Amino acid sequence: MITFENIPLRVENMLSRFKPYLEDIARQEVGEVKINFVFIDSGSIAEMNKEYREKKGPTDVLTFVYGDTDAIDEIIEREEISGETIKNIDEIESELASLSEEFSELPYAEGYLCLDVVKENAKEFGNILEKELLTVLVHSILHMAGYDHEYEGSNAEEMFKKQNDYVERIWANIGRNA
Secondary structure, eight states, X not given: OEEEESOOGGGHXXXXXXXXXXXXXXXXXXXXXXXXXXXXXXXXXXXXXXXXXXXXXXXXXXXXXXXXXXHHHHHHHHHHHHTOOOOOHHHHHHHHHHHHHHHTTSOSEEEEEOHHHHHXXXXXXXXXXXXXXXXXXXXXXXXXXXXXXXXXXXXHHHHHHHHHHHHHHHHHHHGGGO
């Protein structure tokens, strides 16, 4: 499930058209997870970019993957560390239920987007805003799925091929109405 926060009015309609496609990509690439996209201003994203990536200036999107906790492994590890033996399956099931409740509201990942930078990039890359925003959203979802393009041994080529394929397929379906 994908949610959007602080949506600028000028992109609200396009996001509603993109959402079903983005959710399909997320399901296919990541699984049944909660994803949250938050629109923020260029100053805020520049601060985050400096803090988390040690890069100066604003960027179009920052992606944070929190993941989902494998509660069973956590409980077993905790029991092994404490030297106790797992004796009561009911206690484990009860603890799993409470962990599940606690984590069910947290997103698997979040993408922080700066529409001003997306707009600048659209001009730079000869795109219209709608298609550039779609590209950035797909890009972020692929990062959530474990793709990267910045580090040695990255799977950048595969990531950008998938990104382009997804964007072109979606754009063929809805882009003409943008």
